[in-house]
Amino acid sequence: MKPARFEYRRVATVDEAIEHLSEVGDEAKVLAGGQSLVPLLGFRLARPRMLVDITRVEGLRYMRRDGEALRIGALTVHRAVETMRSSLADGHRILAEAARWVGHYPIRTRGTFGGSIAHADPASEWCMLAVALDAVVTAQGPGGKRDIPAGELFQGFFTTVLAPDELIIEVRFPRVWEHAAIEEFARRKGDFALVAATVALDLEDGRCRDARIVLGGVDEVPLRLLEAERALTGAVCSTPLFEEIGDLASAAISPVSDIHADAEHRRELAAVVVRRALGRAVGGGPDGDSRPVEGSSR
Amino acid sequence: MKLTSSASVAAPPAQLFDFICDIERVAACLPGARVDGRDGDDYLGSMKVKVGPITGDYQGRLRFVELDREQRRTLMRATAEDTDGQGAAEAAIVTRITEGGAGSLLEVETDLQIRGRVAQFGRGGLERIAERMFDELARNVEREMAQPGALPPVGSASRVAPAAPDGRSWLAIGAGGDATAAQAPSRDALGLVLGSTGRRTLRAVIPVVLAFGSSYLLWLLRARREPSA
Numbered sequence: 001m002k003p004a005r006f007e008y009r010r011v012a013t014v015d016e017a018i019e020h021l022s023e024v025g026d027e028a029k030v031l032a033g034g035q036s037l038v039p040l041l042g043f044r045l046a047r048p049r050m051l052v053d054i055t056r057v058e059g060l061r062y063m064r065r066d067g068e069a070l071r072i073g074a075l076t077v078h079r080a081v082e083t084m085r086s087s088l089a090d091g092h093r094i095l096a097e098a099a100r101w102v103g104h105y106p107i108r109t110r111g112t113f114g115g116s117i118a119h120a121d122p123a124s125e126w127c128m129l130a131v132a133l134d135a136v137v138t139a140q141g142p143g144g145k146r147d148i149p150a151g152e153l154f155q156g157f158f159t160t161v162l163a164p165d166e167l168i169i170e171v172r173f174p175r176v177w178e179h180a181a182i183e184e185f186a187r188r189k190g191d192f193a194l195v196a197a198t199v200a201l202d203l204e205d206g207r208c209r210d211a212r213i214v215l216g217g218v219d220e221v222p223l224r225l226l227e228a229e230r231a232l233t234g235a236v237c238s239t240p241l242f243e244e245i246g247d248l249a250s251a252a253i254s255p256v257s258d259i260h261a262d263a264e265h266r267r268e269l270a271a272v273v274v275r276r277a278l279g280r281a282v283g284g285g286p287d288g289d290s291r292p293v294e295g296s297s298r
Numbered sequence: 299m300k301l302t303s304s305a306s307v308a309a310p311p312a313q314l315f316d317f318i319c320d321i322e323r324v325a326a327c328l329p330g331a332r333v334d335g336r337d338g339d340d341y342l343g344s345m346k347v348k349v350g351p352i353t354g355d356y357q358g359r360l361r362f363v364e365l366d367r368e369q370r371r372t373l374m375r376a377t378a379e380d381t382d383g384q385g386a387a388e389a390a391i392v393t394r395i396t397e398g399g400a401g402s403l404l405e406v407e408t409d410l411q412i413r414g415r416v417a418q419f420g421r422g423g424l425e426r427i428a429e430r431m432f433d434e435l436a437r438n439v440e441r442e443m444a445q446p447g448a449l450p451p452v453g454s455a456s457r458v459a460p461a462a463p464d465g466r467s468w469l470a471i472g473a474g475g476d477a478t479a480a481q482a483p484s485r486d487a488l489g490l491v492l493g494s495t496g497r498r499t500l501r502a503v504i505p506v507v508l509a510f511g512s513s514y515l516l517w518l519l520r521a522r523r524e525p526s527a
């Protein structure tokens with residue numbers, strides 16, 4: 001299939017992009033890396049009137065440390081995150097690790113961080129990490145910039161609070177997490193995860209002081225598991241505890257059945273990926289296995 | 299695929315039944331949907347849906363196969379097709395109204411078949427979106443029954459401000475109380491995706507419209523990252 005007819009505007013600046021977006025409104029789509037949008041266009045599931053191509057906009061491809069914070073420009077490609085140098089990654093290694101799960105290599109060299117966040121796929125690694133790690137998304141519109149906590153950004157399938165004339169320009173991960181891990185299960189390499197988990201822990205003498213547990217692929221948006229986090233906070237990390245937390249995660253979700261996996265299977269997977277992620281976050285872990293499991297990549 | 303839902307509506311059963319049978323008023327309670335006319339026993343309708351970048355423009359027809367006023371039960375059949383060929387849907391919808399809850403208890407069973415590209419890429423979420431759609435629909439029905447014309451006016455075509463303080467996210471849903479107002483041409487259903495406050499409340503349904511919009515199939519859709527997949 002070929003896309004339906006659309007107008008195409010390649011812009012050089014953020015302001016120029018916003019101008020077009022303001023003019024056309026809801027019927028315009030921003031083209032960043034195009035790795036999700038272009039297939040949608042090809043299948044004519046998306047039929048925008050105008051594409052605003054921001055790939056040539058200068059100044060949005062960067063990763064910077066700002067104290068503990070890591071700031072990622074919206075047009076930074078996944079591959080750049082995957083290969084960021086260690087001085088940047090220090091305390092944010094989870095991001096480089098997560099990048100390996102994003103699609104395939106060619107996708108990672110073109111798809112962008114900001115584009116992935118704006119697309120708001122519920123199984124997206126970046127959306128899940130953004131929610132788990134309290135990221136702050138900076139968007140720019142005709143009225144200037146505003147900061148949106150990732151926890152408030154995602155509203156539903158492919159849907160965010162961004163206005164049609166707003167553009168994500170930066171995503172900021174405000175603090176380091178020394179003990180964080182991502183784990184996923186997908187049937188084929190490069191597929192969207194049936195279930196994905198991100199955990200981040202603050203540990204002190206083997207005791208968990210603070211915890212974040214977020215699941216992707218089980219709901220319309222990345223799902224933070226507050227109850228499981230509470231059960232973990234203050235407890236001494238152990239294999240039985242992690243199993244218990246996995247069961248809590250499984251009980252906390254109400255996934256739907258589809259052609260890829262039924263609800264029961266997703267619930268079981270949730271327990272498994274959460275348990276594994278916890279094990280890896282504290283180092284080694286109950287499974288004694290820190291490699292992606294066969295058949296569970298992407 | 300079978301969807302079952304129920305909602306408690308604060309109105310006497312007889313009154314609710316009459317409302318359900320008035321397709322045009324029901325359609326007015328569902329964002330993006332409208333009744334375009336009649337063709338014999340068939341109601342012709344259309345519905346625009348928009349979920350993020352995915353849009354669909356579905357047209358179809360619906361008819362009452364059974365309408366049992368004594369039992370307050372209806373059976374409707376609906377078919378709809380995207381105007382650009384992205385998919386098609388058929389639905390059989392049974393509604394039952396009994397006394398109970400806040401006045402009436404409305405139960406709806408929908409048996410839905412989806413075909414085409416949309417179905418091919420279908421992936422999780424339909425049920426959840428349908429639920430939310432029902433919630434919104436039920437709330438709008440309740441509001442409309444309590445105070446005809448109370449629904450928000452048809453808006454400009456722009457997108458919903460998702461962070462509306464009251465959590466109400468429909469934008470363009472119109473229904474100025476009568477069917478004509480509901481027929482404004484450019485409504486979209488973006489709100490379907492956004493409103494979440496109602497999720498817990500009524501799980502209602504007026505599937506009729508649903509049928510027109512069987513298009514919500516779209517929701518299922520999920521872009522694959524690999525076009526060849």
